[in-house]
Amino acid sequence: MKSNSSNQLFSFSGIVCSTLGHHYTVTRKVTNHINEYRCSHCGNEVTDNFSGSLETLTLKNKEINSTLASFFQKKTRRRYAAA
Numbered sequence: 001m002k003s004n005s006s007n008q009l010f011s012f013s014g015i016v017c018s019t020l021g022h023h024y025t026v027t028r029k030v031t032n033h034i035n036e037y038r039c040s041h042c043g044n045e046v047t048d049n050f051s052g053s054l055e056t057l058t059l060k061n062k063e064i065n066s067t068l069a070s071f072f073q074k075k076t077r078r079r080y081a082a083a
């Protein structure tokens, strides 16, 4: 019975997302311009891409973001060290 009600909740969230759009919250800050987001209603994950639009967060995109994030952190650290 419990799984039944959660299934209903899930499909209801799907309807909310398809009518009102996803409600994304930032799950990871990759760079100043690129973030990863997760929809708090349906759990759909997306990321900013280089052209500034949202893209589905695939395994490949996660890997690219991880590389970007470590590169960005190194750059930020160096800037702080210099200042």
Ligand SMILES: [Zn+2]
Pocket (backbone or CB within 6 Å): 017, 021, 022, 023, 039, 040, 041, 042, 043, 044
């Ligand atoms: Zn959603």
